[in-house]
Amino acid sequence: DVKVTQSSRYLVKRTGEKVFLECVQDMDHENMFWYRQDPGLGLRLIYFSYDVKMKEKGDIPEGYSVSREKKERFSLILESASTNQTSMYLCASSLEGQGNQPQHFGDGTRLSIL
């Protein structure tokens, strides 16, 4: 069965801290994604990666960076956390192939920045 695992369900950090959110998938998927989910705004793409060490900016990359050193792991980094980054963060993965492949999501990390 498809599995995307996010390391923390809940996280509380302080303004200015460097924050790491980790995501692991066990499906050998090429594509991995980081979204933030806010009420009324749906899911907004922060960054995605289509291969190891490859990354592309999504719609709202400011204040974030990512790392993909291994195919199964995709990390989201908040360089200097701010209160407006308090949100639900969702990781997803998908196969690269002909046509559109479904994205498989983790259960999210609820991050609070105090």
Next chain:
Amino acid sequence: QQQVKQSPQSLIVQKGGISIINCAYENTAFDYFPWYQQFPGKGPALLIAIRPDVSEKKEGRFTISFNKSAKQFSLHIMDSQPGDSATYFCAASRSFKAAGNKLTFGGGTRVLVKP
């Protein structure tokens, strides 16, 4: 600026009723339109999807209607059940390799089905 606009934000329907969620998109290059369902505490999961070469797709009690000229598509949940209570997201993407399977999501609709 939201490229995919979804309405309503929330919906209450009686058991057995029909839930209807509407989405409108701007980018005519979009050619794949999935719907995702999210239960509380869980990540979204693909529910049903449609391509613009068909006007309707049905899977069980869930139907997508697609109007290419109006750039609109909708999800109908027939015979709504309490277990359908969830947040529903429409999305759109372009299906060529350079797009990387990127999805643009609507704002979401919270559906509550009352018994």
